[in-house]
Amino acid sequence: MTSSMTGTSSATRPASQSTSASGNTASTLRTAKRMAKQMLPLINVEFRAIACGTAGHLFSVWSVMCAAASIILGFTQHTPLWIPLAVAAIIMALLRGPLAYGEQLFNHQMAFSTLRDIRISVFDTMRRLAPAKLKEQGRGNLVTVITEDIELLEIFYAHTLSPIAIATITALVNTVVLAVLNPWLGLTALVFYILIALVVPLLSAKPTYRAAFAERQAQGELHSLVLESLDGREELLAMGASSTTQARLRSATEKMLDARTRNQRAAGWNGLATESIPLIAIMVFVTVSSWLATTGQASTLTAIVAIAGFLTSFPALISVARLGSGLQPTMAAARRVFALFDETPAVEETEDGSDLKGFDALEATSLAFRYPHARHTTLSDVNLRIVPGDTIGIQGENGAGKSTLIDVLMRFRERSSGDLSVSGVSIEAVNTHSLRSQESMVSQDTFIFSTSLAENIAVSKPDASREQIEAAAHKACLDEVIAELPGGLDHVLERNGDELSEGQKQRIAVARAFLSEAPLVLFDEPTSNMDALLEGQVMRALLDQQADSAFVVVSHRPAVLAYMKQVLTLDHGRLSPTR
Numbered sequence: 001m002t003s004s005m006t007g008t009s010s011a012t013r014p015a016s017q018s019t020s021a022s023g024n025t026a027s028t029l030r031t032a033k034r035m036a037k038q039m040l041p042l043i044n045v046e047f048r049a050i051a052c053g054t055a056g057h058l059f060s061v062w063s064v065m066c067a068a069a070s071i072i073l074g075f076t077q078h079t080p081l082w083i084p085l086a087v088a089a090i091i092m093a094l095l096r097g098p099l100a101y102g103e104q105l106f107n108h109q110m111a112f113s114t115l116r117d118i119r120i121s122v123f124d125t126m127r128r129l130a131p132a133k134l135k136e137q138g139r140g141n142l143v144t145v146i147t148e149d150i151e152l153l154e155i156f157y158a159h160t161l162s163p164i165a166i167a168t169i170t171a172l173v174n175t176v177v178l179a180v181l182n183p184w185l186g187l188t189a190l191v192f193y194i195l196i197a198l199v200v201p202l203l204s205a206k207p208t209y210r211a212a213f214a215e216r217q218a219q220g221e222l223h224s225l226v227l228e229s230l231d232g233r234e235e236l237l238a239m240g241a242s243s244t245t246q247a248r249l250r251s252a253t254e255k256m257l258d259a260r261t262r263n264q265r266a267a268g269w270n271g272l273a274t275e276s277i278p279l280i281a282i283m284v285f286v287t288v289s290s291w292l293a294t295t296g297q298a299s300t301l302t303a304i305v306a307i308a309g310f311l312t313s314f315p316a317l318i319s320v321a322r323l324g325s326g327l328q329p330t331m332a333a334a335r336r337v338f339a340l341f342d343e344t345p346a347v348e349e350t351e352d353g354s355d356l357k358g359f360d361a362l363e364a365t366s367l368a369f370r371y372p373h374a375r376h377t378t379l380s381d382v383n384l385r386i387v388p389g390d391t392i393g394i395q396g397e398n399g400a401g402k403s404t405l406i407d408v409l410m411r412f413r414e415r416s417s418g419d420l421s422v423s424g425v426s427i428e429a430v431n432t433h434s435l436r437s438q439e440s441m442v443s444q445d446t447f448i449f450s451t452s453l454a455e456n457i458a459v460s461k462p463d464a465s466r467e468q469i470e471a472a473a474h475k476a477c478l479d480e481v482i483a484e485l486p487g488g489l490d491h492v493l494e495r496n497g498d499e500l501s502e503g504q505k506q507r508i509a510v511a512r513a514f515l516s517e518a519p520l521v522l523f524d525e526p527t528s529n530m531d532a533l534l535e536g537q538v539m540r541a542l543l544d545q546q547a548d549s550a551f552v553v554v555s556h557r558p559a560v561l562a563y564m565k566q567v568l569t570l571d572h573g574r575l576s577p578t579r
């Protein structure tokens with residue numbers, strides 16, 4: 001991952017909250033600088049875009065100037081000079097097309113490559129933040145960042161830096177050319193160039209940024225609400241609460257539309273200036289040129305050629321003037337993407353630590369854990385030793401901290417104090433990928449991916465053979481589910497396994513545990529949705545294939561705990577033996 005993208009900060013709030021709408025110039029410049037850094041690996045492509053764009057715009061100005069000079073010289077003075085001027089005008093006009101094509105091609109090559117790198121970094125960041133910090137982000141907000149916010153960055157990478165460079169170079173060259181024709185013409189052009197390419201975008205940037213930022217935030221909140229209403233649609237219908245949700249959706253939509261309207265209004269003012277100022281500039285320029293011609297300070301030929309050139313010099317500048325409002329949604333989106341990159345993970349992954357050779361023991365001594373901002377510690381003094389062959393049941397009241405303990409043992413969350421080691425190595429000194437190969441987990445909620453049932457089972461061992469998958473499915477009592485699905489093991493499950501019952505999904509999770517080769521498996525309520533018969537079959541199958549593995553099973557059910565050699569109770573943050 002590119003370090004400039006992922007520099008960490010002390011931010012601990014979700015991306016939706018950790019950025020403010022303050023559009024001060026310093027922070028916008030910082031964001032722009034950070035974005036520009038991503039372009040460094042492709043700087044040659046950017047130079048090519050600038051070269052093509054500059055040449056293309058200058059050729060279009062010069063071709064019109066040469067054509068004007070050629071026509072006047074040919075018709076009024078009948079000098080042969082009109083011929084080379086006409087040829088030059090035609091050649092430059094013909095070159096304008098390929099140069100414009102090149103400019104677009106290189107700009108988009110730059111934009112798409114940079115966006116690809118940013119997308120990879122976003123997915124890397126999500127992996128780094130998962131699972132603890134990702135839960136805090138809000139799914140809707142993440143969806144907005146991953147889809148719309150990243151797409152908006154395209155404007156910066158394809159339509160910002162090179163147009164600014166092109167506009168600056170062409171404006172300077174045009175000013176010099178016009179000043180050579182007559183200093184007054186050069187001065188007049190320079191004043192209007194500065195007005196259009198500098199003053200207009202700077203004046204329209206700040207108000208547009210605020211509205212654009214509010215719109216991005218409102219969009220994220222609306223997406224969160226829509227996803228929440230979709231996920232909870234059955235509860236809402238069953239509880240007759242649809243109208244409340246509709247009202248919340250309406251209010252969120254209005255908030256978003258209000259921000260969008262303000263954004264459009266700010267963009268409208270920018271459009272007004274961008275359309276009017278060139279016309280005023282042309283009127284003033286024509287007036288100055290006519291005055292110079294009538295007072296004999298410039299020839300008619302000079303005045304007409306200068307007017308022709310000035311008229312055609314605006315497109316490069318107008319695209320920069322429009323950035324004043326057009327770029328602001330992009331800057332707002334960039335702040336949100338960078339806020340995600342800057343989010344501090346609950347646990348920093350270890351990459352330069354030790355690799356575990358095998359699993360001897362997991363030991364927790366005086367282990368404590370407190371959620372950030374929580375008033376009490378959830379785990380205050382946990383002492384636990386797990387060795388190969390152990391089966392340990394953990395029970396406790398709702399909210400006692402059982403799932404939290406599993407998260408800490410998996411190092412999804414960092415303990416607040418105490419010691420925690422695996423095979424004699426302090427857990428944070430173990431390389432994360434090595435830790436995951438030794439410890440795996442079956443959580444309360446099973447996520448079903450949109451792929452075949454076989455591939456869903458093989459999540460814990462992607463290179464598992466067909467026989468191994470079938471055996472795991474059989475042990476997890478999935479035979480009858482497989483027989484009922486139209487494609488059997490190859491049936492493609494969709495929408496988080498909508499067509500399966502919760503108990504069937506849990507059996508898929510257990511099948512994953514059967515396939516996993518991790519010597520320590522932590523189960524969080526693995527059979528809570530199964531009937532007593534299935535539960536018994538699954539537990540017996542688990543113990544049958546246990547061999548040297550160690551199992552820790554969190555459960556409220558005495559029937560499940562009865563299978564365990566040792567049962568512990570978690571109460572007031574402490575584990576004590578029950579039997």
Ligand SMILES: Nc1ncnc2c1ncn2[C@@H]1O[C@H](COP(=O)(O)OP(=O)(O)OP(=O)(O)O)[C@@H](O)[C@H]1O
Pocket residue numbers: 371372374378396397398399400401402403404405
């Ligand atoms: N992300 C969080 N931030 C703050 N507090 C949390 C968070 N997650 C859980 N808690 C709190 O920590 C305590 C322990 O929660 P945990 O889910 O570990 O309990 P549990 O024993 O697994 O409960 P259950 O039997 O209901 O599954 C609860 O009081 C809960 O409110």
